[in-house]
Amino acid sequence: MKLIFNYNQSNTNHTPQENDVDLPEELKRGSLPLNDVNEIQIIRHYTELSRKNYGIDTNFYPLGSCTMKYNPRVNEDIAKLPGFSNIHPHTPANHAQGALEVIWELEEILKEITGMDAFSLQPAAGSQSELLGVMIAKKYFAEKNETRTKIIIPDSAHGTNPATAAMCKFQTVTIPTDKRGNMDIDEFKKAIGKDIAVVMITNPNTLGLYEENLSEIKNIAKENGALMYCDGANMNALLGISKPADQGFDMIHLNLHKTFSTPHGGGGPGGGSLGVKLFLEDYLPIPRIKKENEKFVFDSNKEKSVGKLHSFYGNFGIIVRALTYIKSWGVDIQKISQIAVLNANYLFCLLKDDFDVPYDRRCAHEFVISAKNFGEKSTINIAKRIIDYGFHAPTIYFPLIVKEALMIEPTETESKETLDEYAKVLKTIIKELQEEPELVKNAPHTTPGRLDEVKAARKLNLRWIPNES
Amino acid sequence: MNFIPHTKDDISKMLSVVGCSTLDELVSEFKPRLSELKLDEPKSEMDIVSYMTALSEKNSPMKYFAGGGSYDHYIPSIISHLVSRGEFLTSYTPYQPEASQGVLQVLYEFQTFICLLTGMDVSNASLYDGASALAEAALLSSAHTKRKGVFVEDGLNPNYFKVLQTYCDGTELYITNSIDQNTACVISQTPDFKGNIKNPSGLIEKTHQNNALFINCISDATSLAIIKTPGEFGADIVVGEGQSFGIPKSFGGPYLGYIAVKEFLTKKLPGRIVGMTTDDKGNEGFVLTLQAREQFIRRERATSNITTNQTLLALTTTIYLASLGKSGLQNVARASYHRAHVLQEKLCKNGFELINTNPFYNEFLVKSPKSTEKIIADLMEDNILAGIDIGDNKLLISCTEKNSLQDIDSYISKVIA
Numbered sequence: 001m002k003l004i005f006n007y008n009q010s011n012t013n014h015t016p017q018e019n020d021v022d023l024p025e026e027l028k029r030g031s032l033p034l035n036d037v038n039e040i041q042i043i044r045h046y047t048e049l050s051r052k053n054y055g056i057d058t059n060f061y062p063l064g065s066c067t068m069k070y071n072p073r074v075n076e077d078i079a080k081l082p083g084f085s086n087i088h089p090h091t092p093a094n095h096a097q098g099a100l101e102v103i104w105e106l107e108e109i110l111k112e113i114t115g116m117d118a119f120s121l122q123p124a125a126g127s128q129s130e131l132l133g134v135m136i137a138k139k140y141f142a143e144k145n146e147t148r149t150k151i152i153i154p155d156s157a158h159g160t161n162p163a164t165a166a167m168c169k170f171q172t173v174t175i176p177t178d179k180r181g182n183m184d185i186d187e188f189k190k191a192i193g194k195d196i197a198v199v200m201i202t203n204p205n206t207l208g209l210y211e212e213n214l215s216e217i218k219n220i221a222k223e224n225g226a227l228m229y230c231d232g233a234n235m236n237a238l239l240g241i242s243k244p245a246d247q248g249f250d251m252i253h254l255n256l257h258k259t260f261s262t263p264h265g266g267g268g269p270g271g272g273s274l275g276v277k278l279f280l281e282d283y284l285p286i287p288r289i290k291k292e293n294e295k296f297v298f299d300s301n302k303e304k305s306v307g308k309l310h311s312f313y314g315n316f317g318i319i320v321r322a323l324t325y326i327k328s329w330g331v332d333i334q335k336i337s338q339i340a341v342l343n344a345n346y347l348f349c350l351l352k353d354d355f356d357v358p359y360d361r362r363c364a365h366e367f368v369i370s371a372k373n374f375g376e377k378s379t380i381n382i383a384k385r386i387i388d389y390g391f392h393a394p395t396i397y398f399p400l401i402v403k404e405a406l407m408i409e410p411t412e413t414e415s416k417e418t419l420d421e422y423a424k425v426l427k428t429i430i431k432e433l434q435e436e437p438e439l440v441k442n443a444p445h446t447t448p449g450r451l452d453e454v455k456a457a458r459k460l461n462l463r464w465i466p467n468e469s
Numbered sequence: 470m471n472f473i474p475h476t477k478d479d480i481s482k483m484l485s486v487v488g489c490s491t492l493d494e495l496v497s498e499f500k501p502r503l504s505e506l507k508l509d510e511p512k513s514e515m516d517i518v519s520y521m522t523a524l525s526e527k528n529s530p531m532k533y534f535a536g537g538g539s540y541d542h543y544i545p546s547i548i549s550h551l552v553s554r555g556e557f558l559t560s561y562t563p564y565q566p567e568a569s570q571g572v573l574q575v576l577y578e579f580q581t582f583i584c585l586l587t588g589m590d591v592s593n594a595s596l597y598d599g600a601s602a603l604a605e606a607a608l609l610s611s612a613h614t615k616r617k618g619v620f621v622e623d624g625l626n627p628n629y630f631k632v633l634q635t636y637c638d639g640t641e642l643y644i645t646n647s648i649d650q651n652t653a654c655v656i657s658q659t660p661d662f663k664g665n666i667k668n669p670s671g672l673i674e675k676t677h678q679n680n681a682l683f684i685n686c687i688s689d690a691t692s693l694a695i696i697k698t699p700g701e702f703g704a705d706i707v708v709g710e711g712q713s714f715g716i717p718k719s720f721g722g723p724y725l726g727y728i729a730v731k732e733f734l735t736k737k738l739p740g741r742i743v744g745m746t747t748d749d750k751g752n753e754g755f756v757l758t759l760q761a762r763e764q765f766i767r768r769e770r771a772t773s774n775i776t777t778n779q780t781l782l783a784l785t786t787t788i789y790l791a792s793l794g795k796s797g798l799q800n801v802a803r804a805s806y807h808r809a810h811v812l813q814e815k816l817c818k819n820g821f822e823l824i825n826t827n828p829f830y831n832e833f834l835v836k837s838p839k840s841t842e843k844i845i846a847d848l849m850e851d852n853i854l855a856g857i858d859i860g861d862n863k864l865l866i867s868c869t870e871k872n873s874l875q876d877i878d879s880y881i882s883k884v885i886a
Contacts, residue, residue, distance in 0.1 A: 001753040004578050004791045012794055014545065015870070018803035021695055023828055027666050029695050033585050036794035039547055046575070046788060050556040053571030057555025063564070070472050071559055074514050079719075080549070083525025089721030090535045090857050091528070095849065098527030099720045112507055124597035124722065125777040127764070135639035163764035163774035167608070169641045172769050210498050243502040257777070261472075265781030266572035267562040267741065268595070269723035285635070307635030311538055311600040311628055311710065312721025324521050330511040332471075338492040339473050339480075345495065346483040362487075362498065387568050395564070398765065415474040416483055442749070447567040449748035456746035456758040460735065462591050463581040 004045055005464050010038040033466045052447075053266075054392050060418050064366045064395035064407025065158065065206055067236045067258035072328070075262065075321040084320050089312040093298055100296035103313060104289045106323045113333070114232070114252050115245030116275030120284040121256075122314040123272030126233055129253030130164040132274050135306045136251065136283040137198045137227050138168055143304070146225070148197035154183040156206045156399045161231060170197060177401055181209040181359035185216060192224050202231040203244070204364035206399045206407070208344065210237075218248030227251065235259045236411065237341055237365035240334025250277045256315075260322035271318030285309045339412035340365040343419060347410055350423035354430055358402045366409035368402050374433050379404040382429050384450060385443035389425040471511075528720075531852040532876055534812075536832045536867030537662075538599060538626050539721060540689045540713045542801060543871050545792050548715045552785050562741070562777070566756040567748075572780060573755035576743040579783040582790045586693040587707040588700025589729035594741040595779040599710025600629045602726030603656065603686050604636035605739045605773060606706045609730075610654035610682040611642055612772065613737050618645035618652040620681075622672065624661025626688065652681040654706075659696065660688055663865065664809075664832035665825050666696060673703045682706060682734075689713050689867075692830045694802035706730050715789030716782055725782040736762065739773030804870035805831035808877065812868055815881045824863065832867040834859070848883050855880070 021028075037045075054061065061068040079085060087099055107119040123129035134151070141148045151165040154175045162172045173191045178184040183201065192199075199221045203211045211217070221228050230244045230252040236259045238244070244252045256262055256271030264270075276284065286305045287298040329336065341364055348367040352360070355369035371378035383393035383406070395407040410419055432440050444450070475483075480492070489495045512520065533541040552558065556571060563569030576594040583592035596602040607619050619642055621630060633656075637643060648655055655676040660666045669685065676683040685699035687709030699707045711725035712718070730738060736759060744758035764771040793801065809831040817823055820838035837844060841858045848855040853876075856866040868877075 001574075003574070003581075004787070005581065012797060014793055014797040015800035015804070018800045018807060021803055021806045023666070023695065026668055027697055027828060029693075029697050030701075032694055032795050032799060034582075034790065034795040034798065036796050037791060039792065042788065042791050043547060043551065045791070046551045046784075047554070049571035049574050050551070050554040051571065052569075052574070053556040053560050054565075054568040055556045055559035057559045059568075061559075061561070063561060066561055068559075068561060072472060074518060076553065076558075078518065078521045078525075080717075081522060081525040082530045083522075083528040085717040085719050086530040087528045087720045088531075088533045088535055088541065088718045088854060089539050090537050091531075091720075091854060092845070092849075095529050095531075096720065098524045101527065102524060109508065115502065115504070124601065125775075127774040127776045128597060128601070131639065131774060135635070138639060158776075159764035159766070159768045159771065160774045160776055162769035163767070163771040166769040166771070167774055168639050212498075214500070237496075238499060240506050241496050241501065242499045243504070246503045247500055255777075263558045263781070264561040264777075265779075266557055266560045266569075266575075266784065267780035268777040269597075269779045269782060270777035271723075307638065308628065308631035309601075309635055310722065311598040311632065311724065314721070315723040316720040317717070317723050320521070324517055327509065327520065328512050328514070328517045331506060331508040332511045333508065334506075335471075335473065338496060339475060341496055342475075342480065342483055342487065342492060345487045345489075349486050349488075362495075364499075383565065384567065387565060392568055393565050413472050413474065416479040444567050448570055448752060448754045449567070449750045451566045451748050451754045451756045452746045453566075453756050453758065453760075456744040456756045457761070459746075460758070461745040462735070462742060462758070463577070463584050466585070 003464050005035065007035060007037045007041055009035050012036045012038055059390055059392050060414060060422060061392040062394050062408050062410050064409040065233060067409060067411055069261050069411035070413035071261055071263040072325065075324045078324045079317045079320045093296065097296055099316065100289050102320055102323055104291060104296055106319050109326050110254060110273060110275055113239060114275045115243030116252060117278040118281040118284060119273055119275045121273050121319050122285045122309045123274055124310060124315050125270035125272045126253055126255040127160040127164065128309065129272035129274045130160055131167060132285065132309055133229050133251045133253060134164050134168045136280055139283055139306055140280065141197055148195055150196050151198045151200055152191055152196055153200045155401050157202055158206060158231060158233065161200050180212065180361060181207045182212050185213045188217060189220060192220055194224060196224060196226040198227045198229050200229045200231060202234060204234045204237050207359055207368050208363040208366035209359060209361055210364055214247050233258060234365060237337050239337040241337055245277065250280060256318050256322040261325045262318045262321040269315050269318055271315045271322060336412050343410040343412060343414055347408060347419045347423060351426060354427055366407060368405050368407045370402050370404045371406060372404040379406055381440045381443065385429045385440045386425060387444040388446045391422055391425060529852060531854050533854045534866050534868060534872060534880060535854045535857050536689060537857045537865060538628060538710060539718050540867060540869055541718060541871055542691060542713050542869045544715050544717065547792050548785055548788050551788050552781060557784055563757060570754060573743050575784050575787055576780065577745060577755050579787045580743060582787060583727050583729050587729045588698025589707050590732040591735045592727060592729040593738045594743055595783040596726030596728055596740055597779060598722060598724040598726045600632035602708040602728050603629050604633050606684045606708045606728055607633060607642060607654055608640060609706065609734065609737050609739065613734060614653045614681060616651050616653040617642045620645050620648050620652050620655045622657040624663060624665060625656060625658045626662045648675055648679050648681065650679060652679055654682045654684050656684045656686060658686045658688060660692060660830045660832060663825055663834040664829035665827035666830060667827055669702050684708060689831060691802045691805060694798045705734065711786045714786040716785055723779060723782060725779045725786060737772055740775045740778050801870050805868055808868035808872045809833060812866065812877045812880065819885050831869060832865065834863055834865050837862045837864055844884055851883060853880060
C-alpha cells in the first residue's frame with residue numbers, strides 16, 4: 001500500500017521561488033509536513049488508483065436508487081468552457097448574463113417536467129434539497145401560527161427523509177408498507193391529523209413501485225392541512241409521462257446527478273433542486289433569478305425566504321451539465337423513462353423465478369428481490385461474487401423492510417445484451433451457492449479480498465501520520 | 470441526441486418477455502400528466518454544443534482581483550487529466566469497497582492532507598461547500614454540548630453568516646451575542662472577511678472557559694501554508710472552502726467543504742469517513758467507516774442527513790496538493806501575499822486608505838477616494854474585476870499568484886486615470 005505521502009522527496013519546478021512573508025511570529029506557520037513529488041510519479045500514482053475502481057465507464061453499475069446511467073462526455077466539455085468554468089461568482093450580474101440564463105432556463109424546464117410553479121437550484125444535493133423543503137414547511141406553518149410537530153414517512157423511505165425531519169426537530173411518524181408495496185393507507189389514516197406538517201413520499205418508492213393510493217393520500221393530507229412532499233430521487237421513471245404536481249404534491253426535489261446524468265464522481269458532487277407550488281414560492285432561498293426586460297437579475301428582496309443555503313448559487317457546473325443533457329433530449333425525454341422502466345421490468349422478469357419476490361407487481365425504473373431463500377448473508381455474498389464477473393453489485397440490504405434485499409436499477413442506457421449477461425451471472429452465482437458455496441462466501445477473488453469493516457470501525461485509522469524524525 | 474442502445478427489435482423482444490404490447494402500456498399505471506409537455510425539439514451533439522457555447526460567451530471571464538470566498542489560483546494541467554478518468558468520474562459512493570479501492574484511498578489521502586494542513590486530528594471525506602460545512606460544525610457543536618447558542622465573531626463572510634442563520638432557524642439553534650453557559654460554539658474566520666489575520670488565542674481561552682467549542686473557519690485555503698495552524702492555536706473544529714486547491718471558480722460551485730476536528734469529536738462528524746483496514750488475506754485496504762453515524766442506518770438518529778458529498782473535488786484537491794507539494798504550496802501562498810501587499814501599497818500611495826487593522830494575507834479592504842462603483846465599471850472595460858464593492862466606497866480586493874506585477878500596474882494606472 002503506497003500512499004502519496006510515502007514517495008521520496010523529489011525535485012519539482014511548478015512555481016517560481018518566492019521570498020518568505022513578513023508575518024509576526026505568533027501568526028506564522030512552523031513546518032509544513034508535505035513532500036515534493038515529481039509529476040510523472042503523481043500521474044502514475046493516481047492512474048494506478050483509478051484502475052482499482054469500478055465506474056459506469058468500466059462496468060455495468062446497477063445501484064438501486066442511484067440512477068447510474070451513462071454520463072455523456074459532451075456535458076463535461078460544455079462545463080469546462082471558459083465562459084462557464086472561469087466565471088467568478090462575484091461577477092456583477094450584467095457580466096454573467098449567460099450564467100444567470102443557464103440557471104433560469106433549467107429552472108423553467110424543471111417546472112415544465114414536474115408541473116411545479118417555481119424552482120430553486122441552490123441545494124447542493126438531494127439531502128440538502130430535503131432540508132430546504134422541511135425548513136420551508138416549518139416556516140410556512142410558523143407564519144400560519146399552526147403548531148405541527150410531526151412528519152409522516154413510509155418505512156420504505158430513504159434514510160435521509162427521517163434524518164432531515166429530525167434535524168429540523170420534527171418527530172417522524174413511520175407508516176408501514178402494505179402487501180402490495182404501497183404505504184399502508186389504513187395506518188396512514190390513523191396517523192394523519194392536525195399535528196402533521198408534511199407527508200413525505202418517494203414516488204415511485206424505493207421498492208421501485210408506483211404509489212397506488214396517491215390520490216387518496218393527497219386528499220386526506222389536504223383535508224388535514226398537511227403539505228405533500230415528493231422525494232423525487234426516482235424521477236427517472238416518470239420523465240415526460242407524469243407530472244408530480246398533478247398528483248397533488250406541493251414540493252418535490254430532483255437529484256440532477258441521478259435523473260439528469262451528471263457524473264456521480266465517486267460520491268459527488270451532486271446537484272439538488274427544489275420545486276414548489278406558487279403558494280410556497282416566496283419561501284425559496286435567496287437570491288432568486290428573475291428575467292426583467294430580457295435581462296437576468298438577482299433578486300434578494302424576499303422577506304419570507306428561509307434565507308440562503310449555499311455559499312453562492314448552487315452547484316453551477318452541475319447545473320450546466322444537466323441543462324446540456326435535457327436540452328439534448330428536449331421533448332423526447334419520455335423515452336428515457338419508458339426505456340428505464342422497460343429495462344427494469346425485463347431484468348426483473350428474467351430473475352423473478354430465481355429469487356424471492358417480496359412484491360410481485362410490474363415495477364417502475366428499479367426493482368427489489370430477496371436472496372433470503374439462500375440463507376442469511378446470501379445477499380452480501382452474491383454482491384461480492386458479482387464483482388468477480390466484472391459487474392458492480394446492486395444496492396444491497398436496502399430498503400430495510402426487505403430481508404436480504406437486492407435493489408437493482410439498470411437505467412435506460414444499458415443494452416438488452418448487458419441485461420441478459422447480468423441475469424446469466426446472477427443465475428450462475430445461485431448455482432454456485434448450491435454447488436460450491438465457499439466460492440461465493442469467499443468472494444471476491446479478482447480484486448482485494450473482502451475488507452474487514454468491523455476492524456475499521458474498532459481500530460480507527462483515518463489518516464496517515466508523519467514520522468516525527 | 471440519444472443515449473439509448475435499443476433497436477426496435479430489442480424493444481419488441483423485451484416487451485414480449487415483460488408481457489406488454491407497447492411502451493405506453495408498460496407505464497400506463499403511472500398517472501399521466503394533465504398538461505402538454507412544452508419542451509424544445511431534441512438537439513444533436515453539434516447543435517447542443519453551439520447552443521451552450523453561445524450561452525457561455527454571454528459571460529466574460531476576466532482578470533480577477535476579487536475573492537470573498539472564491540479565489541483565482543492557478544490550476545495545474547495534470548488535474549483535469551486525472552480527474553476526467555472515467556473510473557473516478559463515473560463511479561459512486563464506495564458501497565462495495567473491493568470495487569472502489571481507488572476512490573477510497575484518494576479520500577484517505579484527502580483526509581490526511583486536510584489534517585496536515587489544519588493541524589487537526591481527524592477529517593471527514595468532504596461536505597458540500599464552505600458555508601454548509603460551517604453550519605454542520607455548528608450543528609455538531611450543539612449535539613456535543615447540548616446547547617443551542619452560536620456566537621459569531623465579527624468578520625465572518627456575510628454569505629456564510631446567511632447560510633448559518635438559515636440552518637440555525639431550521640434546526641432551532643440561535644445566534645447569540647454572548648459567550649456563556651448556553652453557548653455551543655464560537656465561530657471565528659481566518660483570515661476574516663476583510664482579510665485580517667487575528668490571533669484567536671484569547672477568544673479560544675474564553676470559549677473553553679465556558680465549555681463551548683471553538684470553530685475556526687478558513688477563507689482562502691492556501692493561507693494554511695503560511696499561517697499558524699488552527700490546531701496549534703487550540704481550535705476544536707476547523708471548516709473551510711477547498712476551492713482554492715485546484716477547483717474552477719465555476720460561478721460558485723461545485724466547491725468543496727471540509728471539516729476537521731480534534732479526536733474527541735470524531736464520532737460526531739457528519740458525512741462520509743474513510744478508514745484503513747485489512748482484507749481477508751491480511752492486506753491493507755480502505756472502507757467507509759463509522760457508518761453507524763449515518764442516515765441510511767441510523768435514520769432519524771443520524772449525526773446529519775448527508776449522503777452525497779464532493780468526492781470528485783476531494784480528488785481534485787488531493788491531486789492539487791500532491792502536485793504542488795510543500796514548496797509549490799508555499800510559493801503560491803507567498804506569491805499571493807506579496808502581490809496583494811504590492812497592490813495595497815500602490816493604492817495607498819494614490820489616495821486609498823487601508824482599513825485593515827491586523828496583518829493581512831492576500832485580501833484587504835480599502836476606502837476609495839472615488840466612487841467604487843465607477844472604479845469597478847472602469848476596470849471592467851479592460852476585463853478586470855477590481856474587487857468586491859461592499860458599499861460606502863469600500864473595496865475588498867484579493868490577489869493570487871495569477872495577478873502578475875504587470876496586471877497590478879495596469880490596475881493602478883486604470884484606477885488613477
